[in-house]
Amino acid sequence: MDVTAIIDSLNDAQREAVSAPTRSMLVLAGAGSGKTRVLVHRIAWLIKIEHISPHNILAVTFTNKAAKEMRSRVEDLLNISARSMWIGTFHGLAHRLLRQHNKEAKLPDTFQVIDSDDQLRLIKRLMKAMNIDDNRWPPKQVVWYINAQKDEGIRAKHIQETGDLYQQQLLVIYRTYEDLCQRSGLVDFAELLLRAHETLRDNAELLAFYRARFKHVHVDEFQDTNTVQYAWLRLLTEGQDNLFVVGDDDQSIYGWRGAKIENMFNFQQHYPNHLLIRLEQNYRSTGNILKASNALIACNDGRMGKELRTDGGDGDLISLYSAFNEQDEAYFVVERIRKWVAEGNLRSDIAILYRSNAQSRQFEEKLMATGTPYRVYGGLRFFDRMEIKNALAYLFLMLHKDNDSAFERIINTPTRGVGAKTLDDIRQLARSKQISLWQAMIELLKAGHFTPRAENALKGFVQLINSLGEQAEDQELYEQVKYAIEKSGLIEFHKKEKGDKGEARVENLEELVNAARQFEFDEDNEENFSELDLFLAHAALESGDAQADDFEDCVQLMTLHSAKGLEFPLVFMVGLEEGLFPSQQSVDDIARLEEERRLCYVGMTRAMKLLYISYAESRRLYGKENHPRPSRFLKEIPAEQMQEIRLRASVSKPVSTNTKAKVILGTSGRYQLGQRVRHEKFGEGVVLQVDGEGSQERVQINFANVGMKWLMLSYAKLEVV
DNA sequence: TTGTTCCAGCTTTTT
């Protein structure tokens, strides 16, 4: 292969980044400027032109999806298998490191990764055992505190005791939690990263080995790295000048999760020899969308500075719709979708983006009513579902009897007659003798401590878990899974659940068997972990997509956060209201407000051709009627790029936006907002909206007797009262 | 052990 295949398709800036001689590099990649492309081509360049072995390349991403995509794109481009290349998420790579060097990491070789849900349960249990008031110290806040410390690389022992009782208690819980995890070999997400960092830092030999191995280190979405992640990267690359990072400070939207946008500025200090490259050529959006986005983000201070441009035309103006209320907003969006589809376009090219998940409901209802297929992103992921976690807990416990989280989860699921009293006794003994719940149960059984009923139940449980373990020895992975969910009675248990909920659960369990069948066991995985072990770790680290890819053509609904990295020809950004977007909690803090603005920027730059922005003048939130002001972000978008859409024939009250153009629909002017009319069947009502033109013209009327209705003017016989 | 009722809480969530 020659050079041309790798760099011909690139623009000048991209080409410079891809083909530069080895040194640290910061690629400031604007939205839609081809940042993944640069990473992929850079790696291809190293392998093909610089003859670097894939073995010597490390690439880190944040999501499993991004990691997979990057690997397959490199492989496609070069037509080789790049298996020996380390590409993965920070968490995945940290896990791999800890597995391979568990001794150096001071972890038992049976250590287990726990997800955030397990972590919360663990903290709750711990606090109960410590008799801590969970009103003063809500477990969620405790978890947040602990993770925030770990993200900063701070252990309990590093924290100074203060006189503050609240802080003091948090610290005590943190310390106890650390001990408990260490004793039972549990590793939460933040711990994976922190432990991986410490392990390298404290083992000169290991560190030297990995520094020698990873001759080139690449990072995607660098603006989202937290303190520990960056420290880990620095450790690996210190003195080597080989850290290649790609990021966009304007798209940093995870500060609240510990991401440090400062890492981008610090990088420039820490790697003084670095080359800075800006990718500002945008291949996604029209000129108007880019101009508007540029203007909005320019309102932020402390940026590295970047302006997106396109060679394409200006395209359509951004449309702004001021809705009467949230119902009306949803109606408007769905109506536009109907038109778009009627014009022969794909539903899957449409995204509805909102600030908070709760906003999806309105749109779902309206979409459902019009029979428009849609898909909501977010929500529970496959491996997070209760039934799946229960099934996995059986497998966990069969493998590691001392895993207390698994024990707690399934000791009475399905119900087998083990009540609170029985469980309390077990917990008590476990705590006082510092042994696992399983061991405590065995001891109490031996001592004949329980009532006959409880004893039977527990004996049956022990037998069940043991028999699963015995069976497993000569079974394939998927057979083990299948056997476990059947023998455990989980299938039966969920079948009994009323409604289609239970049905869905059983289906999910069957899907789990499938997932096990498809699980790719990495035989040459340097360490001799069992297939089941790796499958369970996989389940914790990769939560799995919410739904398996549904190939039906449907409208995409998601939060602005989950839209990052995606693009759609038609985008609706909804709920642009003060208090909602920017969110109430952010308006008093400049740093958080700027993050909201970046979020808005991320949303706008998802749009390729058409962007609709809307807000409601009145919105029901938590059961209360609100009259929010339009979002300040609307005023930051230049009027030249916007047009205001009006469905209503008459404008009830002027809105405080600065749009130049106005598009007024439903112009016949026969009916006006607020006009009283009479329908021969429905009785009297008030006109709420007018929409459409000519024979398509329709009015929405709120009837005193039958509520809101949409009527076609050409059919409905209306009388002005 | 199960069903009921009451009550807080309520942005965003790559792993």
Add this chain to the structure above:
DNA sequence: GCTGGAACAA
């Protein structure tokens, strides 16, 4: 206004 979880009663 809805939901999940905890506290109750049966």
